[in-house]
Amino acid sequence: MTQRGADxxxxxxxxxxLKVETVIGDRPPVCRHIAGESFRVEGENLVFEPGQKxxxxxxxxxxxxxxxxxxxxxxxxWMTTDAEIACPDPHCGGRFRITRTGRRFFRHSETTGLPDKRGTPYWAGETDEDTSP
Incomplete structure (x- = not known):
């Protein structure tokens, strides 16, 4: 997302x-977890590349x-220091590593549902460029 004006x-x-990537811990997975599969979180969106599950x-x-x-x-x-989340199945060795990969600026007027505060939605002017300070 392109940074707009004096934010x-x-x-x-x-x-x-965020990038959320499947990793395997010290025990074998019992669920369908494939090391290296991942998805991204960009704003409110989960983004999956083709074939990722x-x-x-x-x-x-x-x-x-x-x-x-x-x-x-x-x-x-702990939300800053701990990066791996265990699979919810207590017998599974699958884990999910959450990595912060960049930052995006969002204006309140572009993300609120409040009628008196609302502007053009942020996604209406989105680009693929990422702007990190």
Whole structure:
């Protein structure tokens, strides 16, 4: 996403882009986890390359963590320091590594549903360029 104008925290907020990659821990997976399969999180979107898959049960366990991982956190917060999430099946050795890969700026007016605050949606002017400070 291209950075627009003089972006300030008062006008909007930054979110990290994420890469979520399947890794195998010290135990074999019992679920369908293939090391190296991945998807990206860009704003509110999950982006899958052709042929990439993720278990819906694993995805259900990951989804609540992704918005928190996208936001700026304290250096001492576990959300900053811990990068691997275990498969929700306690017998499975599959893990999911979440990596912050860049940042995007979003204006409040482009992302809100509040009628009196609403502007043009951010995705209406999207480009493939990524702007990180």
């Amino acid at each position: 300030t925290d008062a006008e909007g907020f930054w979110l990290y882009d 993720v278990s819906m049960y694993a995805l259900a366990a990951l989804l609540p963590l992704l918005p928190a991982k996208q936001r700026e956190t304290s250096a001492q917060d």
